[in-house]
Amino acid sequence: MATLTFEQPKHLAFVQKLEADIRFNLSDSCAQGLYLDELIALQPNALQGVNLGYAPIQGAFLLREQIAKFHSAGLSTPFNAEQVATFCGAQEAIFAVMSSLLSPDDEVIVFTPCYPSLAHLPTVLGAKVHTIALQASQKWQYDIDALAEHINERTRLIIVNTPHNPTGTVLSAQQAERICQLAAKYSCYILADEVALHGYSAEQPLSSLFSEYDKTIHLGVMSKSLGLAGLRVGWAITQDRELLQKMLNAKTFTSICCSAVDEQLARVALLHSEQILAQNNQQIRDNIAHFERFITAYAGLFSWHAPQAGSLALVKFNHAMPVETLAVALAQQQHTLILPSSVFDLAGNYFRLGLGNRHFAQGLARLSALIDEQDLYHSP
Ligand SMILES: Cc1ncc(COP(=O)(O)O)c(C=O)c1O
Missing domain, CATH: 3.90.1150.10 (Aspartate Aminotransferase, domain 1)
Structure with missing residues (x-):
């Protein structure tokens, strides 16, 4: 190789x-x-009784329960802790997803401009990346017709980031539904990078998209909406148990597990997320x-x-x-x-x-x- x-x-x-x-x-x-002192002030006993051994590979169960609840806001069918795996930041989750899914010659579709690793990592893994450019003249809105033109039998993964870095654009529920239909037709996965999901929204609060489609991997993290990048805790959520296990196998070759201290502080922050x-x-x-x-x-x-x-x-x-x-x-x-x-x-x-x-x-x-x-x- x-x-x-x-x-x-x-x-x-x-x-x-x-x-x-x-x-x-x-x-x-x-x-x-x-x-750190401001976070601890929200729950002064936050770090009592934390075991400084390895954390569970999938992430502490109580944290995964909190993550499932946090990422499910507004959904009629909530995620559950078994569908969640923690990673050292969303970045490690991106690595685990792509290294588990992509083989040389697979095709990936990504909207650009984008967070650099979303476009670069598939290339490193030998996949072919098709980019669809968001246009200023369209107020940076996603062009789903262009996606329909690019998608084909070799497409393995569609990457969507909403709210979007760097434009601040948001995918609508209707657009997400069309993407799901296209993905289902070609049996490909959707990587829904939702790291800024709970942040400011000009209209109503946003809910996770694509949760009805079983080949979706949702990403979230402590760094963006919550502003806690120093806690290197992110997560992936998927209904695909086999893929989740592959991603955890990948994690055992990168970090093995998150820091138990970071996971505990992440749980405290999620308990006080409002x-x-x-x-x-x-x-x-x-x-x-x-x-x-x-x-x-x-x-x-x-x-x-x-x-x-x-x-x-x-x-x-x-x-x-x-x-x-x-x-x-x-x-x-x-x-x-x-x-x-x-x-x-x-x-x-x-x-x-x-x-x-x-x-x-x-x-x-x-x-x-x-x-x-x-x-x-x-x-x-
Ligand atoms: C869209 C997007 N996804 C993933 C990440 C990775 O998040 P983290 O650095 O917290 O791992 C970032 C970070 O900037 C991002 O902007």
Whole structure:
């Protein structure tokens, strides 16, 4: 078998190359979340009696029960703990799913731009990746007709991420139903990356999609809506028991199990998720309002579609200066990070805006300072 060759994800490579002392991150994909002492304050005995041996490979049962409940919000048929497996972040779950499902020459369909590993990992595993580009002119909405054109007998996996990183777009229940019909016709799997499911939503709270289709793998994680990326706990949920077992076999070659401490803290956070999410989602609402005022003040210099849900959006920089140049200057002179859309393989002068951070206004003030200093507003 050929050597697996991994490329460093472009967003991480971009940050590393900047070699800047970043203090404000305007592109963060996570909600604000809590510090450890704040989480412990919600349940002071949280860490009493935690056994520091290996955690169960599938994840602690009580945590899996909480995850099943959390991910089932709004569903008429809830998930159960037996269908859940924990992983060290959603990233490890993505690895377990793809390495369990994909063989060389399988075909995979992914919508782009996207979280880099969703498109890169299938390639590393030898699969053929068909990309379907979301378009700014369509407000980044999913194009299911294009999916119908690309899907065929060799398609093994359809990858969907909703709410979407980096555009903030959301798949509707009708679109999900059409995707299920297409997947069923060609007997392929759906990877439903729902890591930002419980975050801010401009309309009603979102529910997990595709749960009626038995070849779906749902992904969730502590890092995005809850803002607890330091707890390396994510999960996969599927009705396909055979696939779940294969994914657990894969996990025994990566982490074996999650940290028992992280799993316990994740359970505590899920028990208090309503309170944490209310705080995080209010922060996103406040930051959206702040950003609306910012682009009004610099009328025409920036344009965007506010997120339908989640904490991410793409912002267009309407200036002759390439957004990469703006990003480098912002990092080096103002210690503030924005990620140009080229790191997500999207052409055009866009950057990803992360709206979760409690220091968002300070980061934006740094961007204003750079615009004013370089006179970018008066000389577009
Ligand atoms: C869409 C998407 N899926 C999966 C992940 C992986 O999550 P984690 O880094 O918490 O493992 C990310 C992280 O940015 C993401 O944006």
